[in-house]
Structures are given as C-alpha cells and as structure tokens.
Amino acid sequence: MPDIDTMAEVAKQGGLIPKKRRKPPRVPRQRIPRTLQARYYSKIYKLLKPARDLVRAKLFPVLPSIATSAGLVPGRADAAAWLDRLDRTMGEVQEAYGRLVTDDDVETMAAELPVMVERWQRAEGNKVFRSLIGIDVFQSTEGLAEVMEVATRENVALIKSISTEYFSEIEKIVMRNVRAGVRAENFASEVEAASRGQWKKGINRAKLIARDQTNKAYGEINRVRQTQMGVTSYIWRTSQDERVRESHLDLEGLSFTWEKGSDEGHPGQPIQCRCTAEPDLSHLGKDFAPEDTGEEYNKRVRTEVKAKLKKAEKGGYLAAWKKAELRKQEKE
Numbered sequence: 001m002p003d004i005d006t007m008a009e010v011a012k013q014g015g016l017i018p019k020k021r022r023k024p025p026r027v028p029r030q031r032i033p034r035t036l037q038a039r040y041y042s043k044i045y046k047l048l049k050p051a052r053d054l055v056r057a058k059l060f061p062v063l064p065s066i067a068t069s070a071g072l073v074p075g076r077a078d079a080a081a082w083l084d085r086l087d088r089t090m091g092e093v094q095e096a097y098g099r100l101v102t103d104d105d106v107e108t109m110a111a112e113l114p115v116m117v118e119r120w121q122r123a124e125g126n127k128v129f130r131s132l133i134g135i136d137v138f139q140s141t142e143g144l145a146e147v148m149e150v151a152t153r154e155n156v157a158l159i160k161s162i163s164t165e166y167f168s169e170i171e172k173i174v175m176r177n178v179r180a181g182v183r184a185e186n187f188a189s190e191v192e193a194a195s196r197g198q199w200k201k202g203i204n205r206a207k208l209i210a211r212d213q214t215n216k217a218y219g220e221i222n223r224v225r226q227t228q229m230g231v232t233s234y235i236w237r238t239s240q241d242e243r244v245r246e247s248h249l250d251l252e253g254l255s256f257t258w259e260k261g262s263d264e265g266h267p268g269q270p271i272q273c274r275c276t277a278e279p280d281l282s283h284l285g286k287d288f289a290p291e292d293t294g295e296e297y298n299k300r301v302r303t304e305v306k307a308k309l310k311k312a313e314k315g316g317y318l319a320a321w322k323k324a325e326l327r328k329q330e331k332e
C-alpha cells in the first residue's frame with residue numbers, strides 16, 4: 001500500500017480532492033461495532049449454555065446422595081464417598097461438555113470476531129479517508145493477518161476461561177455447602193440457587209468480553225491500518241454522550257502519536273473504551289485539518305457534554321441511576 005503522503009498527492013493531481021479546499025474537511029465519526037457486540041455475545045452464549053445444562057442434568061440429580069454421604073443426614077457421614085461422587089460427576093460434566101463444545105468449535109467462533117470487525121472497520125475507515133483524500137483506501141485484509149490472529153487467540157483463551165471457571169466454582173459451591181453443614185433437605189436447593197448465581201456471573205463476563213473484545217479488535221485493526229500507510233498521529237474521538245468517562249472526554253479532539261499514545265493508551269485499549277482514532281493528516285497542510293480539533297475545541301466540547309450530563313442528572317433519581325448504570329458499563 002502506498003503511503004499517505006503519496007496518496008494525498010495523487011488524489012490532488014487526479015482531481016479527487018480540490019487543489020484548494022474552500023472549507024476544512026468534515027470527517028465523519030467512526031461508528032464502533034455495536035451490533036457486532038450483540039452478535040458476538042449470542043455466539044458465545046450458544047457455546048456456554050451446554051455447560052449450565054450439563055450441570056443441571058448431571059450434578060443436580062446426585063445432590064441428595066452427596067448430602068446423605070456427606071453426613072448432612074446425621075450418622076451417615078462418609079467423607080471419601082461424597083468427595084469421590086462429586087469429583088466423578090464433575091469429571092463427567094466436563095468431559096461431556098468437551099465433546100459438545102470442542103476446542104475447534106471455540107476457535108472457529110473466536111476467529112469470526114476479527115473477520116466481522118475487519119469488515120466493519122474497512123467501511124468506517126474508508127468513509128474517513130474518503131472525506132480527507134477522496135479515496136477508499138482499504139480494499140482487503142492486507143497486512144492484518146497478525147493482528148487478527150492475536151485477537152482470535154485472546155478470545156479463545158477468554159471464552160474457554162468462562163466455562164472452566166464456571167465448573168470449578170460449581171464444585172466449590174458444593175463443598176462450601178457441605179462444610180457449612182447445610183441441612184440435607186435444603187442442600188440441593190441451596191446449591192442450585194448458588195449455581196444460578198454463578199451462571200449469571202459467567203454470562204455477565206461473556207457480555208463484557210463481547211463488548212470489550214469487539215472494541216479492542218476495532219481499535220487494533222484501525223491502528224495497524226493507519227500506521228501501515230504511514231499515518232503517524234491520530235485525533236482522539238469520543239462518543240460525546242453521557243457514558244463517556246471524563247478522562248477520555250479530556251482527550252476529545254486532541255492529537256497523539258501512534259508511537260506514544262495518550263496517558264490512557266490508544267482508543268479502544270482501556271477496558272470498555274468506546275473511543276476511536278481519527279487519522280491526523282494535518283502535516284499535509286490545512287486542507288487536511290478538520291476544524292473540530294485542538295485545545296479550544298476540546299474545552300468547548302467538555303463544557304457541552306458536562307452540561308448535558310447535568311441536565312440528565314436533573315431528570316431525577318431514575319435518570320441518575322440509569323446514568324450510573326451506563327457509566328459502570330463503560331468503566332467495568
């Protein structure tokens with residue numbers, strides 16, 4: 001791929017952009033792949049659900065017998081027997097899960113994420129560069145093999161960790177309830193309730209992973225694409241909504257180098273960050289410099305967004321609660 005300076009020159013010579021612009025370029029904001037987050041989450045969920053179903057089908061029915069041999073029925077303690085039973089059952093659960101959801105299944109699914117995100121980023125990136133140099137610069141996945149492979153592997157590890165952790169926590173729940181000496185007639189329902197809580201935790205983690213990994217992959221692909229064509233700096237762009245964290249709002253419209261980044265890293269790197277990096281081509285002259293950049297612009301936006309926030313807070317308790325919930329999502 002030719003570098004950005006050459007492409008800009010070619011675009012000027014070829015009349016793709018005016019020799020002199022009457023107005024500074026208006027660069028469209030990149031949309032982060034929100035719909036992909038949801039799609040990816042539902043794929044992860046499909047792989048996880050058999051874990052819960054197997055615990056229900058294989059472990060729950062033997063809980064009464066574990067309770068009996070654990071001595072929760074007075075005078076019938078047999079430590080070795082209940083531990084053995086639990087071990088064997090959880091072994092069966094995990095084996096069955098491994099057959100239903102193979103490593104190949106997880107890898108195939110995880111590999112879809114960077115593919116989906118790449119397509120999304122290609123469209124968004126092309127919109128941005130079209131507004132600056134009049135060309136759709138991205139046509140293929142050229143140069144992205146490594147970043148896509150890294151994203152896949154990271155996702156495989158994260159997804160596998162959810163079921164592994166779920167199974168080991170379920171085992172701990174059973175042991176905790178035995179140690180607590182829960183009465184035999186309550187034993188199964190206590191374990192089942194705690195298991196449901198554990199399942200919820202796993203699901204929440206899956207949601208977080210889907211959100212975060214999608215944004216991260218987007219940021220990474222964007223970074224590799226820009227640096228490959230010789231773009232050395234970017235302008236930090238936030239969503240400018242009430243969910244943006246203040247430390248990122250402080251960066252809106254400011255320029256950072258790909259080499260050093262901001263104190264917060266690059267957009268998309270901090271957990272749950274929804275910010276994006278817009279190529280900063282201002283070194284090519286003011287025809288390539290949008291107006292919505294710099295300290296003064298940043299100050300104005302900060303005031304505006306904070307005013308929006310205040311107004312939302314005045315909306316009453318419910319609005320404040322909703323805002324706090326949304327903020328948690330961004331900060332998680």
Ligand SMILES: [Zn+2]
Nearest residue numbers: 248273274275
């Ligand atoms: Zn952010």
